[in-house]
């Protein structure tokens with residue numbers, strides 16, 4: 161089969177990890193027929209990067225916590241398994257989770273789960289604050305970077321914990337009879353989202369006041385603080401560079417709705433721009449998307465805020481090049497870099513894209529070039545020379561946002577694209593196929609085995 165030969169060539173060019181990922185289970189592929197013209201409204205799910213730390217925060221509570229708008233994603237399932245392994249009871253009803261961590265009894269998170277989901281490492285803060293001891297495997301690197309946790313560890317040590325890393329395990333414990341963390345002043349060398357969240361959660365049950373300086377200001381950090389405040393915590397300044405937490409003896413149950421996913425929202429705005437379509441997305445918090453909206457406007461599309469929580473994108477005449485530098489919030493989000501590069505690949509002129517947050521986040525480039533894009537990369541810097549149009553090709557996603565970029569490119573490309581990498585997409589986009597089909601995109605999930613039975617020509 162032609163495609164098998166093409167896919168095998170790619171397997172040769174893509175690293176071992178992806179090969180392992182392409183076990184039979186992951187052989188479902190997505191076929192996308194372009195170019196598409198989209199229209200209609202899209203419902204934006206709750207934010208993955210809010211849901212994950214919010215689930216960890218429920219470990220701080222001695223009551224039952226109800227979390228709403230939780231997207232149904234592979235990562236959420238993995239986090240659920242981590243919490244269950246620690247002794248929490250979880251009930252799911254659609255996008256609502258009831259988590260009861262009142263009988264938290266096991267301080268050790270399972271390696272197999274933490275290896276799969278880096279964000280589960282953030283639970284080390286709540287476990288240590290609740291039990292006075294925590295053992296969490298080092299999450300290890302991933303496709304986009306080494307992802308060290310030194311800032312988390314140093315912050316916990318500043319809060320008075322003894323932390324030793326042995327055999328790939330981070331062992332943290334609080335000596336002394338009180339088993340309480342002590343408030344402290346912590347300056348983060350880099351405004352890490354995860355480190356800010358881990359330390360903010362740990363400090364909620366510490367004795368005294370903690371000040372986190374050079375903190376991450378992401379909306380997900382602010383959302384986590386609002387959840388903890390609703391559980392009875394004293395937190396000031398979340399969303400700014402300086403967060404002040406006054407410890408309290410315990411936190412109580414809560415019923416909390418997380419924020420919409422600004423990265424999913426940004427991805428759908430780009431789906432509208434790259435297909436010259438008019439679509440509406442909601443619910444969104446427009447302020448959370450300021451950097452993305454401003455870059456979309458400089459490319460030449462129009463974004464209208466219809467209501468307080470919805471945005472409409474109108475197609476631009478000619479899409480023009482622009483430059484992107486990823487930065488911590490409120491700068492341009494690194495999670496939007498790959499999807500935006502897909503758009504820039506069909507914008508006339510030359511755009512420069514610089515990735516400053518992660519050291520290895522340009523892996524979508526070779527696949528976009530396979531679709532006829534003209535992108536040159538040097539380290540973390542790419543020059544995107546716009547081309548009139550993209551052409552369909554078999555492509556493989558290497559991580560979540562790289563996969564989203566390839567789907568967007570396929571919506572604009574001429575012909576039938578075969579996308580492999582659904583295991584990445586399922587981690588961060590709730591029902592993306594159904595949502596795109598609802599907008600009129602022509603795409604279908606196909607199990608390799610049944611491939612010969614289905615093709616648009618014969619439908």
Ligand code: EPZ
Pocket residue numbers: 208209210212278279305306307308309310311312313350351352353354355376380494495517518519560561588
């Ligand atoms: C969060 O990851 C998000 N994940 C990421 O989204 C997002 O890309 C990232 O923040 C940046 O916005 C979740 O919220 C679950 P960081 P996190 O700590 O917290 C270095 C997606 O696609 N660093 O802010 O892990 C680190 O190596 C994912 O949804 C240290 O050096 O990101 C990186 O270069 C991908 N030491 C930089 O800081 C540390 O202890 C930013 O990482 C911690 C981080």
